Amino acid sequence: MTYLLNTGESPLLVSMPHLGTDIPDDLKPDYVPRALQVEDADWHLDRLYNCLPALGATVLRPRIARYVIDLNRPPDDAPMYPGASNTELCPTRFFNGDPLYRPGREPSDEERRRRRVQYWQPYHAALGRELARIRARHGFALLWDAHSIRSQIPWLFEGVLPDLNIGTAGGASAHSSIESAVAQAAARFGDVSHVVNGRFKGGYITRHYGDPASNVHAVQLEMCQNLYMGEEPPYAYDNESAGGVQPVLREMIEAALAACNALYER
Secondary structure (H helix, E strand, O other): OOEEEEOOOOOEEEEOOOOOOEOOOOOHHHEOHHHHHOOOOOOOHHHHOOOOOOOOOEEEEEOEOOOOOOOOOOOOOOOOOOOOOOOOOOOOEOOOOOEOEOOOOOOOHHHHHHHHHHHHHHHHHHHHHHHHHHHHHHOOEEEEEEEEEOOOOOOOOOOOOOOEEEEOHHHOOOOHHHHHHHHHHHHOOOOOOEEEOOOOOOOHHHHHHOEHHHOEEEEEEEEEHHHOEOOOOOOOEOHHHHHHHHHHHHHHHHHHHHHHHHHOOO
16 A cells, blocks of 8 residues: 555544555665655654544545645646745655756656556545545535755745744635634744745645635645754654644644534524
């Protein structure tokens, strides 16, 4: 199985599409040695989001690294952020712009198609099935797309990123009351900064599955890794820092669920 699925009973589905760190052995010789350290993974999110069992969440996590295929990019590889540096469906660069592959070893069109079939399609099939199941049971679904990133990456954005980057595809992927509830919850914690629909408005998952007219609401959270871990090797989890941000995450998710319940009068 190329992903892990834990099924919950609540209306909440949490996707962690960049958590995976596996690079298949047969592909490893194509990469530069540095790539095997998968530095651009969304490290430790499954550990950080320790509130999910108590919230009854369904959680979907890949095994495969984003260096093999990016599960948060469209299957046609269209740029998510025109005019800015973008990562691809099958990335060829680190987040600093350096090449991931040895010269001449980048994936061919045929290899890209193979990876899409083997890794991308099963993840999205599971995501679609779970959203349909949740909506059938509860009348609506809340999709929370969880991400993390280094706080400074000049190739992708200028300066220092806000701590919490809330994305609703410019308001298209979730009802405005849900977006407001999440932002208000973040604002209650004065020691962390936040922005709504800034540099990161939501990737393919948020934009494709978020459909308020069909009672599916999607929120992406891109958070800075220095809130809970070391941003340099060995990318160690910091229990003390994580303990400070975990209540923020829980309150944001609970606020989104409460806003959903109010929309559907539950």
